[in-house]
Amino acid sequence: MDLKDLLSKVVEYALVHHLIEDEQTEQVQKKLGEMFLIRDFIVHKTQFHIDYSRMMNQLLDIAYEKQLFTPNILDERDAFEAKIIDVVMPDPRTVKAHFHQFYEIHPSLATDYLYRLSIDVNYIKNIRLKENISWTYSGKYGNLQMTINLAKPEKDPKEIAMALLRPIQIDLNRPKCVLCKENEQNYFNARMNLRLVPITLGHELWHFQYSPYQYYNEHSIILHDLHRPMKICDKTFEYLFDFVDLFPTYFIGSNADLPIVGGSILNHDHFQAGKHVFPIEEASVIKSFHAKENITVEHLNWPLSTIRLTSSSRIELIEQATNILHSWRNYTCENLDIISHTKNTPHNTITPILRKQQTFYVLYLVLRNNRTSQEYPDGIFHPHQDVHHIKKENIGLIEAMGLAILPGRLKKELELIRSFLKKELSLPNELIKHEAWINDLQLLDYIDDQILLNEVGKKFERVIEDSGVFKLTEIGNQKLHQWIEEIIKS
Ligand SMILES: [Zn+2]
Secondary structure, three states: OOHHHHHHHHHHHHHHOOOOOHHHHHHHHHHHHHHOOOOOOOOOOOOOOOOHHHHHHHHHHHHHHOOOOOOOOHHHHHHHHHHHHHHOOOOHHHHHHHHHHHHHHOHHHHHHHHHHHHHHOOOOOHHHHOOOEEEEEEEOOEEEEEEEEOOOOOOOHHHHHHHHHOOOOOOOOOOOOOOOHHHOOEOHHHEOOOOOEEEEEOOEEEEEEEOOOOOOOOOEEEEEOOOOOOOOOHHHHHHHHHHHHHOOOOEEEOOEOOOOOEOOOOOOOEEEEEOOOOHHHHOOEEEEEOOOOOOEEEEEOOOOOEEEEEEOOHHHHHHHHHHHHHHHHOOOEHHHOEOOEEOOEEOEEEEEEEEEEOOEEEEEEEEEEOOOOOOOOOOOOOOOHHHOOOOOOOOOHHHHOOEEEEEOHHHHHHHHHHHHHOOOOOOOHHHHHHHHHHHHHOOOOOOOHHHHHHHHHHHHHHHHHHOOOOOOOHHHHHHHHHHHHHHHHO
């Protein structure tokens, strides 16, 4: 297909998906012509199905030949693709207005609108995401949700900590980080096709968008208007509750605010939300406590120490959660290796998650501690060295809830392990990190793909067990229950 036919297809695609109105066709043709340095082209309405990836790949090859971008790598191709699509989609003001109009009718119509749009303009890379591998692992804590993510590179916790120290870029056109609102319709980070909508949480301005990675259904991000660091504090609960009051069909959660136990971005305050039920929500209860009349307090049978608070009273729930947060910040139990501070450096924080169920609010507080020791230089309550071959990244909000996001490299490594176990090759260098595990696997009588994935699930279970502060042992449970009793009495 030649350039003119491809550009015609782009316009047709935009019309079919209602990204532009009929009367905008001429204006869009002119802009695309200018972008590709041609005078004019005709739009044919073929009515045939349009293969988006094929169309876009051919167009990007031509754009590269015409030296419209360089080098010819995935990041640059994504950035130029977003620039093409930006021409044939509604501008940020129109999207904000539509979202608001839909919201007035029903919150779900508004989120459906933005979600659909983000897919149609390929901001959510649905085609690439289909390559991800997912399965369920039934273990000690119910069904864990396992995924191998092929869309996002693995980040080292040390790099994340370094990013926090890095001075802010001075280039005015470049957003300070990938979450800043300035990314909207910005060529950097391939976000020309990104659209944000403003929302108010805790009387402050935040912005709502979908995640390009979609780790789960309708995975969305809520970012603060200002580039300010993550902070878990009393106000956090107000933001979370405001959100579920605005969007009752979505859960919302926050990563913790300290390195090692936080997510991959600590320097921009943000939350994650979406329409998905996580394994933590299906965990059984170890103990229920007699708290105030209107609140149920439960310790869950979950590898990361989790307290679930349920109530129809928003005010009382926030008060109780705030007490727990304050008390946890200063909690120390040397027998269990939990120490709240080293000199003035705090170690204790929480990962909060909130959902609204009819008239009830259900709040999960996952207790975290980021202290390191000589024995565990990466973190005492972080995946230990012997499971790093599967996962060495921080255990953030999503994994704390029981959804594993494993690095893309594992796909190839698992294939190699299968071949090695079938004696089809000698141990390649890439598999040296898995050597101890492979020795264990060799002891199994029989192994197929399903069994191998099951063994990966077992490792992930260990990864999240390492992240738990009060282990689910007699002494761990006893200390945790004792502490909970003290707080709810006060
Ligand atoms: Zn930022």
